[in-house]
Amino acid sequence: MERTIDQELRMRQATIDDLDGITKLAIEAFPDDPERDYRFPYRHEYPEDQWKWTGLEYEGFLNQPESYDILVIEAGQRIVALGIWDVSGLTGAKPVKPGVLGDNERRDANLPHMRYFASRVDEVYDMHFSQFGSKQLHLVNLATHRDYRRRGCGAALCKYGMEKAEREGFVATVFGSPMGIKLYTSVGFKVIGAEPMIMPGDEGGLITTALVWGN
Structure with a gap:
């Protein structure tokens, strides 16, 4: 399976030394993501809180190399894309x-939206995966700076995990936002379901789509 990104x-x-670069990317990569608006609508008013808690989230992933395979793509010394694969099925x-x-x-x-969304992700995972x-x-997170x-960054990060899954006779799974579905289907993922992600009674159309490859 070919993985092609720009030569630069x-x-x-x-590694853990990438934490600041990953945190910066995670904050900057989703300015137009409705999911971020739903969970973190005040992130521009309190950037210090967004930095602190986002950094702690990714530190948690980086401190578990036996569970998470984390890839970055660099342009020079700048991290411009990130992929996190849950590989615990391989490692035990x-x-x-x-x-x-x-x-x-x-x-x-x-806070109510953040709590509900986290619990809903677990529910939808159980329903479909x-x-x-x-x-x-499972592709936990994929982010590419809008610039x-x-x-080819997103496709390369997807195909990294897809190749590993294929070698082991596994499937690859991912939740796709409206922004991500086009990428995932372009590399071969198939949609197996879609679920609302907002609290009952809330207005809006926030949907996550479950996709699988290799089934």
């Missing part, structure tokens, strides 16, 4: 999810 870009394994590790960080403390979030058991690699979109 380089993909490598992330028991991943600890970062969870709802800063509950009752952070000011950048709509539990059928695959441990024989899956580097359409240059």
Whole structure:
């Protein structure tokens, strides 16, 4: 499976030394994502809270290399794309999810929305992906800085995990936002379901789509 990115870009394994660069990317990569608006509507008013809790979230992933395979793509010394694959099905590790960080403390979030979204992700995962058991690699997070979109970063990060899943006879799974579905289907993922992600009674059309590859 070919993975092609622009020549000036380089993909490598992330380390804990990349935490600040990853945090910066995670904050900057989703300015137009309705999911971020739903969970963190005050992130521009309280950037220090957004930085603190986002950093702690990614530190949690980086401190579990036996559970999460984390890739970054660099342009020079700048991290411009990130992919996090849950590989615990391969290693037998028991991943600890970062969870709802800063509950009752952070000011950048709509706390009820943040809590509900986190619990809803678990519900929807069970609905659509539990059928695959441990024989899956799950793409937890994919982010590309908007200045580097359409240059092969997202596809390369997807195909990294898809190749690993194929070698092991696993499937690859991912939740797609409206922004991400086009990318995932372009590399071969198939839609198997879609679920609302907003609290009952809330207005809006926030939907997450479950996709699988290799089934």
